[in-house]
Amino acid sequence: MTRQRQIILQELRSVKTHPSADELYEMVRMRLPHISLGTVYRNLEILSELGEIQKIEITGKLKRFDGNIHPHYHLRCLNCNRIDDVPEHIHFDFDLSLNEATGYAITGHRLEFVGLCPECSEHHSHRLSLKLDDLVKKQNQTSYEAVKIS
Ligand SMILES: [Zn+2]
Ligand SMILES: [Zn+2]
Numbered sequence: 553m554t555r556q557r558q559i560i561l562q563e564l565r566s567v568k569t570h571p572s573a574d575e576l577y578e579m580v581r582m583r584l585p586h587i588s589l590g591t592v593y594r595n596l597e598i599l600s601e602l603g604e605i606q607k608i609e610i611t612g613k614l615k616r617f618d619g620n621i622h623p624h625y626h627l628r629c630l631n632c633n634r635i636d637d638v639p640e641h642i643h644f645d646f647d648l649s650l651n652e653a654t655g656y657a658i659t660g661h662r663l664e665f666v667g668l669c670p671e672c673s674e675h676h677s678h679r680l681s682l683k684l685d686d687l688v689k690k691q692n693q694t695s696y697e698a699v700k701i702s
Contacts (some may be wrong), residue, residue, distance in 0.1 A: 629667065
């Protein structure tokens with residue numbers, strides 16, 4: 553692993569904010585002033601392929617990255633786009649019941665919780681850039697990935 557890639561990985565693992573490539577670029581530049589945004593992008597893709605980091609795909613939005621590769625769910629604020637981890641002690645066990653109900657051999661699932669973060673819901677009326685109705689329209693659908701056994 554190159555030094556650049558190592559530093560990108562260290563920076564990403566040091567935060568829980570799930571930064572975008574651009575945000576990570578700003579963080580990494582403190583330590584590698586000559587790095588380009590393209591290099592950060594490329595290394596993030598490689599790190600994600602290597603399984604060292606997680607890529608969080610948000611429909612129609614910037615990709616965000618996560619240094620925590622343990623399976624976990626995310627909460628996303630529809631107003632400020634903050635992303636937090638769902639606490640580890642909260643469990644969801646869909647795969648088994650869905651397997652029984654559909655016959656699919658479920659290999660995984662993607663699930664994102666959306667709503668308003670504590671700050672945005674507290675300052676609801678002042679800070680919301682959109683009405684709640686519009687926020688609900690912005691929600692992404694839950695998607696499942698599954699493989700059918702023949
Ligand atoms: Zn928020
Ligand atoms: Zn996360």
